Amino acid sequence: MIKNYFKIALRNLFKHKVYSFINIFGLAVGIACCLLIGLYVQNEWSYDTFHSNSDRIYRAWTTETMEDGRELLNTSTPIPLRQALEEYIPEIEKSTYIFRFNNLVQAPERPDQQNEQMLVVHNDFFDIFDFELISGDRETMFQNPSSVVISRETAERFFGSDNPLQQTLSIRIDDEFQSFSVTGVLENAPSNSSLEYSILLPNENLDRLVGENSFNSWFNIFGPTYVLLAENAESDALDAKFQSMLQTVLGEELQSETNFAIGLQPLTDIHLNPEFPPNIASVSDPAYSYLLAAIALLILFIACVNFMTLSISKSASRAREVGIRKTMGAIRQHLMAQFWGEALMMTVLAITVGVAFSELLLPLFNDLSGTSLEFQLTLGSIGILAGLAILISLIAGIYPALILSGFRPVEVLKGHLNLSADKSFFRQSMVVLQFSLSIALIFGTITVHRQLSFMQNKNLGYQTGQVVVVESGLSAGPSVPMSELIQNGYQMRDLIANEISGAQGVESISVSTFSPVQVFGWFRIGFSDNQNQQQNLHANVIDAEFINTLGIEIIQGRNFSDVNPSDERRAMIVNQSLVDYFGWENPIGRRLPGPEFIDHEVIGVVEDFHYESLHTEIDPLAMTMNPEIIFSGINNIMLSNSPSPRFSFKLNTGNLSKTMASIQNVWETVSPGTPFNYTFVDQSLEAQYRQEQRLSRIVTTGSFFAIIIACLGLFGLASLMVLRRTKEIGVRKVLGATSSSIVLLVNKEFTKLVLIAFVIAVPVAWYFMSSWLQNFAYRIDIGLGIILLAGISALVVAWLTVSYQSVKATLVNPVDSLRSE
Known part of the structure; x- marks a missing residue:
């Protein structure tokens, strides 16, 4: 029996090639988009979790509350803070102060000097963070102040294929070059690390980079302080100890300067918390991740709805087949199993193609998003895809499995196929839902694009074109x-x-x-x-x-x-x-x-x-x-x-x-x-909004595919409508109806559905895009133009999609239309 079902499924798959291609392609594209965007979002949400003690690592922050109530929050901290924390807070196991600076670096036997960004850290840095050590001894790397640890990329850049250990780098500090011996090589920081590095120097060099006043001052701040708390220590419980520590080390100066306070921010909270100043860490607005996750789910949902509506369209033509099979003794359970099995086969095929698409498109997506993501099929991801296949097939096969299998054979064979009003309402609701989501995506895409254009073209108060800045x-x-x-x-x-x-x-x-x-x-x-x-x-x-x-x-x-x-x-x-x-x-x-x-x-x-x-x-x-x-x-x-x-x-x-x-x-x-390092002002300004530009590209691309998938669903429903009204169209043509009037007749119903979708989508999209624009102190207004452009775009796309079927119906000879009934 199963073998027979499989043969029937394959026969139907090849018999209706266009429908099968549209169905599989639409769902595959939706799954590919969802997988790729999901990879990006998962990478954003996994920042810094690769450290084994990530739940115990914190970044210190300070606040100064002014007499007028203003509060200044900083993640740059005073240099003496680290020593005070270790001395007065026993819950802190290890700590490191990080000072970032730029200066010239030169390798032996190479005359060219390069301007490099370097970090000065304490030895505890390597115990707090789990950055992979390729070569060197973690315990002794910083025993000598003239030691230096470099990243793999830096080692390749300065020493090529030679072993970098014990090689010498000349680094300019305090306006003179000093020789440093390479004692360790770290793997490049992972893509989901908020900390990046190329050259690390021991903390003993810090006093040569800042003056004595700054080195000992509690009110001059340069870099962040990271700490590792003891197990079972609660960061919130340390507030009282922090205040007591400040009273001890600052005394009257604490009150005379400002109301000074200290707190700790979890390491895993840094990347997606823009309320804290970024300092040297990579910070992203979590709204972007949530927006992209929502878009991924919306695209997948639209693809599933499209898959279901096309299944409805195709299965309506199989009603006579169902009647004959039931007349010959097929029971409803077997028909349900067959229809669900066919849906499952097509879903599995679509998911397989979607996974292949995501593999092929991953390099393009990495270029689009500015990432270096890798796609790996783990047991967890395979389980998710398998569950997704079962869910989609159940949803997509529910109409033919439950509705067509329940038709009475006599009525079906007589041609009395009755698609009741409630089922018509269901299909119309699917169209409204699809185009509500599509209009919302169009609305968001236009808003993001115009805001970015506004920022790039806004008069900044100074000349940006043909101004170049050179580092001294x-x-x-x-x-x-x-x-x-x-x-x-x-x-x-x-x-x-x-x-x-x-x-x-x-x-x-x-x-x-x-x-x-x-x-x-x-x-x-x-x-x-x-x-x-x-x-x-x-x-x-x-x-x-x-x-x-x-x-x-x-x-x-x-x-x-x-x-x-x-x-x-x-x-x-x-x-x-x-x-x-x-x-x-x-x-x-x-x-x-x-x-x-x-x-x-x-x-x-x-x-x-x-x-x-x-x-x-x-x-x-x-x-x-x-x-x-x-x-x-x-x-x-x-x-x-x-x-x-x-x-x-x-x-x-x-x-x-x-x-x-x-x-x-x-x-x-x-x-x-001295390296000739220069930057054009206009290019630098463009880089400031690179994250928004990448978001805009992803949203635009996702919206494009979502609209394409929605149009495929609309194409299927238009096919169903034309199929149901074939005799009506033939009669109208015999009675003198023009082709344009028939096209308007078919398009009228879908026009109403798109207008309903527009009314639903605009308030929702306006709310979310207004919230996104609040991230900018200088922003556009969401005017009537954006609203109308989104609605008109969706309406034009719908008309073009449906008009293909309606025009095709007008070209059929009325004699053939009436004979088919």
């Missing part, structure tokens, strides 16, 4: 204070300007501690004002050409001037947000309201410009040529990037490659051996 390679340290570093940058700028003065295409050059390509990297400082209230703002040290080079608009006062010697000593320029923040009506001649600041005055006010991402509002900003003005009056500082001077070149050329070659030649003359 200079660095600060105990022997090179900030003021000297800035002076070195000024001198280097003058040398470059003199050498490049005759080059075509270079309009101006400026130097600054930070540039617009460094989001979240500008100084963030805090100071006590004249009323002893804590104030916070951002700062940058710039030269007289910075504002002109970037085309920033001055709305009050004037710019810095090289011909005015006092500007370099005591002048300051602020943005409009700072003026509004302090409520200054006449800002020119004012000074920052802190008693400790050295003599200075505001000489100009610039229009607000976006020196940070559009995700955040523009904060108060102060810019000066003399760093001592800023540092003289502050009591805390947060620094996420090295304050190494950057050179900004404003270009005006149609031959960009030739101009860049000229700049590089000058660079190699002025600073031989």
Whole structure:
């Protein structure tokens, strides 16, 4: 019997080739999309879980509560915090402070120097985190301060196929090169690690990177502190001990500065919790993961609904077969088993094809999403696919199994096939559901695309095109204070300007501690004002050409001037947000309201410009040529990037490659051996929103496939309608109905269903996309245009899909239509 059922299933599969292809292809595409998006979401949700003690690893955070109620949350922590935690909190087994910096690195027998990002860590780093050690002794790797541990990728880049152990790397620290011996090689950090690394240095080198004041200060913060708690220790229970520790180590300073507090954030919470500043960790908005997971499930659901509606369409033509089989003695249970078996066979075939599709499309998806995912069939995934096959086949086969198998043979053979109103309502509900989901996806796709276009085209308040930023390679340290570093940058700028003065295409050059390509990297400082209230703002040290080079608009006062010697000593320029923040009506001649600041005055006010991402509002900003003005009056500082001077070149050329070659030649003359590392501002800005761009591409692609699958279902239902109304269409044509009127007749029902879907989908989609837009301080409004565009797009797609069947019906000879009945 089973063999006979299998033969019948294969016969029907090949007899209805078009329907079989559409059914299998639609479900396979839905499964492939679901698998690929599911891989991405699973990777996002699994960040840092590969560490064996991930449930006991935490990142410390600090908060400062101001007198006006404002709370400043930081995941950058003071350097002394780690030692205090180990000394006063017995529940902490191990800890490490991580300091990130950039500087030049050179391998022996290689003249070229590379600017590398490095981490300074404690030896406990290797006990807290389970990064795979390829070579070296974990216990002795950092016994010597001149040891260095590198990643596999770094080893290949500097030493090729040679064994890197005991090889030497020259690293510039405190403005001079020091030799380090490679004592270990770590495997590259996994793709689901919030921490990345290339070169790791022992903590003994930290005092050469920061000054003594910063090294011992509780109010200067640079990097994060990670801790490993003892087993059974509860992080929430440590709050009282943290406060007691602060009272002991800070005493009166704790109250005089700010209301200072410490807490712990679980390691596995870091990647998907944007409420905490990212620091050196990779952070993603969890809304993206939830949105993509929802899209994956929606695509799969639409594919299942499509599969079911096409099964209905095809099975209606088999009613006469059911009647004959029941007349010959087939019982209902056997017919149900046959129909369910056929659905299961097609489902298994579709899942197999879907898995093959996902394997083939994975490289394209990795390129689309910017990931390096791998597809592996485990027992768990096979079990999920098997359960999915059973569920889909049960749903897809329910109509023919329960409904057609229950028809009375006499009625069926006489041609009295009655598809009752409740079944028609069920099919119509499926169409409404499919297109509600499709319209919601179209709505979301248009909104995401327009928001990204808005961010990329918004006037940021400075010139982004043909502005290139070059890293100087200079660095600060105990022997090179900030003021000297800035002076070195000024001198280097003058040398470059003199050498490049005759080059075509270079309009101006400026130097600054930070540039617009460094989001979240500008100084963030805090100071006590004249009323002893804590104030916070951002700062940058710039030269007289910075504002002109970037085309920033001055709305009050004037710019810095090289011909005015006092500007370099005591002048300051602020943005409009700072003026509004302090409520200054006449800002020119004012000074920052802190008693400790050295003599200075505001000489100009610039229009607000976006020196940070559009995700955040523009904060108060102060810019000066003399760093001592800023540092003289502050009591805390947060620094996420090295304050190494950057050179900004404003270009005006149609031959960009030739101009860049000229700049590089000058660079190699002025600073031989220093890498020519440059970034175009517009490209850097584009990279800031790369996550949103990837999300947009995934959503757009997913929406495209969801609409294609929904159209396949609509195609099937249109086929069923034309089949049921073949005689009616023939009679109408005999009575003089035109082809256009028949097309409108067939399309009218589906038009109503799409309009109902539109009414249902728009409020839901509007709510979710409005919530997503709240992540941006500067965003578009969801206007009527987006709503209408989503609805019209869905309606046009539906009309094109259904019109194929309706036009096909009008071309049939009425004689053939009436004879078929």
